[in-house]
Amino acid sequence: MNTRKDRYAxxxxxxxxxxxxxxxxxxxxKQGIxxxxxxxxxxxxxxKVRLERVYSVVDDLLHLPQILGHDVTADDAITYLRKTYGIDVDQLDVQVDVRERSKQ
Incomplete structure (x- = not known):
């Protein structure tokens, strides 16, 4: 009975x-940046110049081994923006469609 199921696993x-x-x-x-x-x-x-400056700062932040005693994560950045500025990126309406991409 399970052979058919396992065959496609x-x-x-x-x-x-x-x-x-x-x-x-x-x-x-990378896509978010x-x-x-x-x-x-x-x-x-x-x-170009301003965008490269921002890119450079982001690159530096991503390569810092630790800030405040622990590795920096995207969750840290999200929390920082929420607490400091009231910007909640979790509220962004991000649309994804994997099926459309796979057809290309």
Whole structure:
């Protein structure tokens, strides 16, 4: 009875699964940074020099091993923006459609 179900199962190792998760997180972070830079360009007319400055600061922050005694995470940035400025990025209406991407 279960043979048909098992025949279509895709098995991956735990290390491959962790690698895939990490790559997805990296991709999401890069996409978020790209959206933020485009937003700065569209909202404020920023061009190459200013955008490169912001990019450089983001790159520096991502490479800092620790701030305040622990590794910096995206959750830390979200919490910082929420507490400091009342900006809740969790409220963004992010649209995703994996099916459309896979057709390309």
């Amino acid at each position: 895709v098995r991956i190792s735990e290390s491959s699964y962790i690698e895939m998760q990490e790559q997805a997180l990296r991709d999401g972070a 790209a959206i933020a830079l485009v937003a700065l360009e569209k909202a404020f007319g920023w061009r």
